[in-house]
Amino acid sequence: MYYGEKTEVLGKAVVHLTAVEISLDVDADRDGQVERNNPNKGSWMWGPNGHGAILLVNCDSERTYGKRRDSEYLKDMSPMVLRTSGPAKLPEGYKLTMHITQGDAEKNLFYKNFVKDYPLVLGSEDLSKEVPYLGGNAEMNFYVEGLRFPDKDFEGLISISLSLLEPSSQGFPETPIFTDRVVFRVAPWIMTPNTLNPVEVFVCSTSDNYQFLKGMRRLVEHSGYKLKVCHQYMNRGDRWMQDEIEFGYIDSPHQRFPVVLDSPRDGELQDFPYDELLGPDFGYVTRMAYNEEVSSLDSFGNLEVSPPVTINGKNYPLGRIIIGVAFPTATKGRNMTKVVQDFLWAQKVQEPIALFSDWLHVGHVDEFMTFVPAPDKKGFRLLLASPDAGYKLFRGLQNDRHGQAKMFDGRLSVREITVDEILCDDKLRAENNYVQSCIDWNRDVLKRELGLDDDDIIDLPILFHVTEENRAVAYYPDMVNMIVLGKNLGIPKPFGPKVDGRCALEAEMTSLMEGLGLSCTYIDDFASYHKLLGEVHCGSNVRREPFSFKWWNLEM
Numbered sequence: 001m002y003y004g005e006k007t008e009v010l011g012k013a014v015v016h017l018t019a020v021e022i023s024l025d026v027d028a029d030r031d032g033q034v035e036r037n038n039p040n041k042g043s044w045m046w047g048p049n050g051h052g053a054i055l056l057v058n059c060d061s062e063r064t065y066g067k068r069r070d071s072e073y074l075k076d077m078s079p080m081v082l083r084t085s086g087p088a089k090l091p092e093g094y095k096l097t098m099h100i101t102q103g104d105a106e107k108n109l110f111y112k113n114f115v116k117d118y119p120l121v122l123g124s125e126d127l128s129k130e131v132p133y134l135g136g137n138a139e140m141n142f143y144v145e146g147l148r149f150p151d152k153d154f155e156g157l158i159s160i161s162l163s164l165l166e167p168s169s170q171g172f173p174e175t176p177i178f179t180d181r182v183v184f185r186v187a188p189w190i191m192t193p194n195t196l197n198p199v200e201v202f203v204c205s206t207s208d209n210y211q212f213l214k215g216m217r218r219l220v221e222h223s224g225y226k227l228k229v230c231h232q233y234m235n236r237g238d239r240w241m242q243d244e245i246e247f248g249y250i251d252s253p254h255q256r257f258p259v260v261l262d263s264p265r266d267g268e269l270q271d272f273p274y275d276e277l278l279g280p281d282f283g284y285v286t287r288m289a290y291n292e293e294v295s296s297l298d299s300f301g302n303l304e305v306s307p308p309v310t311i312n313g314k315n316y317p318l319g320r321i322i323i324g325v326a327f328p329t330a331t332k333g334r335n336m337t338k339v340v341q342d343f344l345w346a347q348k349v350q351e352p353i354a355l356f357s358d359w360l361h362v363g364h365v366d367e368f369m370t371f372v373p374a375p376d377k378k379g380f381r382l383l384l385a386s387p388d389a390g391y392k393l394f395r396g397l398q399n400d401r402h403g404q405a406k407m408f409d410g411r412l413s414v415r416e417i418t419v420d421e422i423l424c425d426d427k428l429r430a431e432n433n434y435v436q437s438c439i440d441w442n443r444d445v446l447k448r449e450l451g452l453d454d455d456d457i458i459d460l461p462i463l464f465h466v467t468e469e470n471r472a473v474a475y476y477p478d479m480v481n482m483i484v485l486g487k488n489l490g491i492p493k494p495f496g497p498k499v500d501g502r503c504a505l506e507a508e509m510t511s512l513m514e515g516l517g518l519s520c521t522y523i524d525d526f527a528s529y530h531k532l533l534g535e536v537h538c539g540s541n542v543r544r545e546p547f548s549f550k551w552w553n554l555e556m
Contacts, residue, residue, distance in 0.1 A: 020086035026053035046556040055184040059283035077143035088135040093167030099128035152342035156186040188347035191305040192544040194484035200226040215523035238268035243299030259283035295334040301364035311451035324357025361471040386459035387432035405497030431466040481535035493522040
């Protein structure tokens with residue numbers, strides 16, 4: 001009301017207010033439901049009291065999306081809801097726009113709306129798109145996915161914004177008067193240790209591994225799991241199933257599925273993970289070493305993961321990744337390619353440990369270490385190859401007058417040798433002293449980085465010999481290179497010296513494992529794997545159940 005000098009009314013003015021409520025919502029509290037206007041939706045925080053939405057990488061549908069119904073495809077994607085409340089339509093010239101930054105676009109963000117036949121895709125080609133305003137109280141559902149895992153140049157955080165724009169003077173672009181923002185973190189790739197329950201076991205069938213395959217079938221069937229055989233038309237003679245792939249998974253509050261990591265070794269098995277494993281709800285990821293030399297250390301017998309551990313009060317509930325590299329002072333050593341190491345470090349939730357494995361001819365950590373479950377509070381034991389334990393066992397046999405007992409009894413492809421001959425071989429003893437020093441160095445690293453005591457470690461009697469290239473190979477089948485299926489262990493049959501008709505190495509191994517409630521099955525891999533510088537673990541692979549622990553609850 002406008003008044004004059006006295007009380008007369010000079011005029012009236014009416015202000016029209018248009019109120020629009022806008023909220024871009026995600027599952028910020030990570031309970032599987034998209035709540036309304038969570039105050040923490042625009043940031044990420046780790047931990048059980050943390051917040052922030054989670055995004056899965058679209059790595060399972062590259063070839064199969066065309067065969068899947070939208071409802072199946074959407075289960076893998078993270079829901080995002082635009083909620084509006086207001087008049088039937090916005091004032092003339094006003095509009096809603098969804099947008100991402102150039103930086104996020106380069107990280108291959110992708111999201112799509114399937115509601116009301118209105119497709120909306122944002123990425124490097126389109127950083128922003130207008131979103132229809134539906135009027136009244138309305139919700140529009142969006143489904144978001146990532147196309148890239150965290151890596152050296154991508155921490156994994158992505159933001160999406162929605163702005164209400166108002167028209168400016170003629171000739172000028174619209175200006176934002178309100179912006180709402182949400183943040184997602186891309187789910188990491190997670191490895192599974194030997195202490196998790198198996199789901200299925202993978203091996204190759206070749207022209208010469210019938211005996212090995214027979215033993216594996218018996219073990220897997222007895223253990224109650226599935227055995228999947230990769231036949232020769234697919235493996236083309238490449239028997240090293242462990243070296244080609246590593247099984248893991250990705251997880252979110254709304255969906256979880258296995259993802260296989262394909263190594264850059266690219267032997268004849270290179271097509272197996274893509275052609276035979278990738279499919280609906282089974283993902284695939286690889287890292288190609290375009291500018292690096294690929295060595296034996298890039299095979300995934302050189303990639304393991306520990307069970308959950310606590311070190312000096314810091315918890316690693318998903319364990320820690322273990323890789324083998326050259327000793328830091330080596331000038332001509334072999335290393336796992338940087339592109340793979342960068343990928344593993346970028347996942348954050350299983351902080352890697354680097355061991356010295358280049359002293360081995362093949363160079364894989366699974367040649368001298370593994371983990372087995374234990375029934376106590378610790379939950380596992382670290383098994384280490386130990387030449388010292390091997391010589392202790394052989395000296396005990398000699399002292400008990402079994403010095404003429406023979407190694408490799410009945411093996412046609414190798415000369416039999418007595419316990420006395422082994423103990424008299426000064427060159428072999430010197431080689432094993434060197435090997436023991438390499439393993440001891442790694443032992444100290446593992447104790448420090450996994451918070452282990454000597455009681456958490458079991459030394460296995462295994463001897464090595466050193467080749468002309470000054471790198472070590474197993475002298476007899478390497479019992480530490482085993483497959484772990486719950487309480488059942490598939491161990492390379494060592495063909496050790498027999499005492500009273502029983503292999504002394506098997507007897508010692510069985511005794512050590514029986515104390516943990518574990519059952520030992522000895523598999524003959526001598527001709528088809530050991531002679532080719534590999535063993536049971538190298539020739540098999542296991543997909544396991546995921547952790548019950550949710551990675552986003554980690555305290556960082």
